[in-house]
Amino acid sequence: MGKFLNEIEQFIDGNRDNMMRMWEEFVKIETGSNDKAGIDQLAGRIEEILDHEGFETEVRHFDNGGNSIFATKKGTTNKKPICLIGHMDTVFSKGALEKNPFKIEDGKVFGPGALDMKGGIVAAIFALRALNKIGYDEREIRVVFSGDEEVGHKYSETHDDIMAYSRGCEAAFNMETGAMNDGFLTGRKGSVVFKIESYGKAVHSGIDHKSGISAILEIAHKTIEIEKLTDYEKGITFNVGVIQGGDKSNIRPDYATIEVDCRFTKLSHLEEIINAVNAITGTSYVDGAKSTASHRLGFYPMEVTEGNIRLLNTVGEVCEMLGLKKPQANYSGGSSDSSNSVRAGVPTLCGFGVKGEFNHTLQEYALMESLFERSKLLAATITILSDI
Numbered sequence: 156m157g158k159f160l161n162e163i164e165q166f167i168d169g170n171r172d173n174m175m176r177m178w179e180e181f182v183k184i185e186t187g188s189n190d191k192a193g194i195d196q197l198a199g200r201i202e203e204i205l206d207h208e209g210f211e212t213e214v215r216h217f218d219n220g221g222n223s224i225f226a227t228k229k230g231t232t233n234k235k236p237i238c239l240i241g242h243m244d245t246v247f248s249k250g251a252l253e254k255n256p257f258k259i260e261d262g263k264v265f266g267p268g269a270l271d272m273k274g275g276i277v278a279a280i281f282a283l284r285a286l287n288k289i290g291y292d293e294r295e296i297r298v299v300f301s302g303d304e305e306v307g308h309k310y311s312e313t314h315d316d317i318m319a320y321s322r323g324c325e326a327a328f329n330m331e332t333g334a335m336n337d338g339f340l341t342g343r344k345g346s347v348v349f350k351i352e353s354y355g356k357a358v359h360s361g362i363d364h365k366s367g368i369s370a371i372l373e374i375a376h377k378t379i380e381i382e383k384l385t386d387y388e389k390g391i392t393f394n395v396g397v398i399q400g401g402d403k404s405n406i407r408p409d410y411a412t413i414e415v416d417c418r419f420t421k422l423s424h425l426e427e428i429i430n431a432v433n434a435i436t437g438t439s440y441v442d443g444a445k446s447t448a449s450h451r452l453g454f455y456p457m458e459v460t461e462g463n464i465r466l467l468n469t470v471g472e473v474c475e476m477l478g479l480k481k482p483q484a485n486y487s488g489g490s491s492d493s494s495n496s497v498r499a500g501v502p503t504l505c506g507f508g509v510k511g512e513f514n515h516t517l518q519e520y521a522l523m524e525s526l527f528e529r530s531k532l533l534a535a536t537i538t539i540l541s542d543i
């Protein structure tokens with residue numbers, strides 16, 4: 156067991172400069188979710204790199220969102236494949252690089268997306284190079300890097316594409332932002348966004364107050380009722396984060412709307428959540444007010460499965476072999492594509508990428524050393540999974 160460990164460590168240690176160069180190159184290609192040209196450029200570059208490593212790559216094109224890459228390298232045995240997941244887009248619009256240029260200070264790497272998650276992509280690429288270098292070829296390896304993750308795949312069908320692509324795999328590793336406590340995520344919440352619109356009757360508030368129907372009053376009642384649905388024990392939260400309505404203070408308002416972010420832990424809760432919101436939408440708290448609701452699923456929850464926990468334990472053993480801290484199980488209210496491999500029944504760990512803090516802000520930074528650590532850990536884990 157673990158016969159490849161030294162060779163993997165040597166390869167990564169010998170490629171530190173190359174890894175840092177690639178990290179810098181990737182951060183310098185701006186890839187905000189709405190910057191298709193930038194994402195496609197990075198996708199093209201990664202396609203070239205993976206081609207060179209013997210992968211069969213497929214770039215899926217989307218009209219409005221950045222392209223995604225699906226790459227496969229066949230194994231020599233019939234053991235189940237390994238799936239690596241990531242995203243190439245960032246939350247930063249074009250121009251962020253100028254405000255926050257790529258730089259390294261005190262072992263911290265700065266720049267838009269350095270942490271979330273270009274470092275993770277580089278760690279994965281060099282893990283694959285290390286595996287090639289040592290001649291590892293037992294399992295098929297599948298790689299998917301999407302181009303519109305930060306906007307919930309609104310430009311593509313990538314939720315289901317990742318589920319389909321990872322199906323049947325032994326394990327999946329999402330190269331997302333790594334935690335500072337060295338743990339890995341075994342679960343994440345799912346998210347659904349509701350928009351409720353209420354309609355009333357506009358009248359002059361001074362002359363004809365009584366015959367008006369206030370959509371704002373209706374939406375205010377709904378806001379309170381929706382927030383009451385929060386159930387911390389079940390891990391279900393409702394946040395009315397946006398409220399709008401009315402036009403002038405002397406007019407009874409005939410339109411008001413709220414947007415509600417709901418987070419939940421289990422897919423089986425989704426139906427009851429939708430039913431509860433529909434019931435509140437269908438109730439008129441103000442006589443004569445009418446309302447409609449629509450919803451959009453953001454991410455499915457990454458449910459905590461026994462498979463995820465088993466995988467965490469295996470990775471913990473590899474950490475010990477590499478002299479790293481044994482990782483704990485983390486949980487996050489934020490969402491990721493790990494939900495899609497878990498939906499496919501694949502044991503999955505999330506947050507396998509570079510470690511750091513403050514993602515989605517200009518203060519975002521990643522710990523430089525974690526690039527090498529995570530790359531070694533990923534390559535070693537893949538070889539050791541094969542030994543078991």
Ligand SMILES: [Zn+2]
Nearest residue numbers: 271272331332
């Ligand atoms: Zn991310």
